[in-house]
Amino acid sequence: MTLDSDTTCALRTAVALVNALDPTTGEDRLETAAALRRFLQQHDFSAVGTLTAGDVKAVRALRRRVRNVFETSEVGSAVTLVNALVAQASALPQLVDHDGEPWHLHYTPPGAALVDRLAAESGMALAILIRDEGLERLRICEAPNCANALVDLSRNRSRRYCDVRACGNRVHVAAYRARRRAGASSDHPKREPLPR
Ligand SMILES: [Zn+2]
Ligand SMILES: [Zn+2]
Structure with a gap:
């Protein structure tokens, strides 16, 4: 930079x-x-x-x-x-x-x-x-x-979300919930901590 x-x-x-x-x-x-x-x-x-x-x-x-x-x-x-x-x-x-x-x-x-x-x-x-x-x-x-x-x-030019609405966090939480829902019915449920 x-x-x-x-x-x-x-x-x-x-x-x-x-x-x-x-x-x-x-x-x-x-x-x-x-x-x-x-x-x-x-x-x-x-x-x-x-x-x-x-x-x-x-x-x-x-x-x-x-x-x-x-x-x-x-x-x-x-x-x-x-x-x-x-x-x-x-x-x-x-x-x-x-x-x-x-x-x-x-x-x-x-x-x-x-x-x-x-x-x-x-x-x-x-x-x-x-x-x-x-x-x-x-x-x-x-x-x-x-x-x-x-x-x-x-x-590394990796930023995709604004901070105004903490969008990165919102998107990650939504993805986490979606994985949990998918994981609940799969053979290999994934366990990971909820992103803060
Ligand atoms: Zn000045
Ligand atoms: Zn945003």
């Missing part, structure tokens, strides 16, 4: 942004300016000014575009989407060291609209990931009844 920690962090933010809307239930955790502020705090966004309903609307529209990058398995389409995210955010990368933090890159100038900051940061992190690691690391959870986005940062 060659990604720097700022990129990893921005990728987690992009995933969280996408997963703030559960496409299977329609539950949206970014419905108000207060909810958006909480989300930004959780993801260490500095200097967030007043947030309006317009910001919420813009961020939700951005979320759809970020999800598209996770949904496509075609690198050409992903690249087009990612380049558009960065370009339309009027990105202007610059080194900054505010609030006692070490030098790091901001991808938009001070005073940029929140949605542009989010778009530029997510877009750049996705661009770097595609360049350095490949699009395959961006996935949609494979668990039944789940369509959350995930970024697979595992060494």
Whole structure:
């Protein structure tokens, strides 16, 4: 894994942004300016000014575009989407060291609209990931009844399930129960501990 920690962090933010809307239930955790502020705090966004309903609307529209990058398995389409995210955010990368933090890159100038900051940061992190690691690391959870986005940062590229709903656990428990049912009528019932 060659990604720097700022990129990893921005990728987690992009995933969280996408997963703030559960496409299977329609539950949206970014419905108000207060909810958006909480989300930004959780993801260490500095200097967030007043947030309006317009910001919420813009961020939700951005979320759809970020999800598209996770949904496509075609690198050409992903690249087009990612380049558009960065370009339309009027990105202007610059080194900054505010609030006692070490030098790091901001991808938009001070005073940029929140949605542009989010778009530029997510877009750049996705661009770097595609360049350095490949699009395959961006996935949609494979668990039944789940369509959350995930970024697979595992060494062996083995991640298939999101953590939001502990899907890996759900799937393994279901498989275990199915094996138990099958095992109950077979000659060689399998005994194994229930996965936690
Ligand atoms: Zn900063
Ligand atoms: Zn899932």
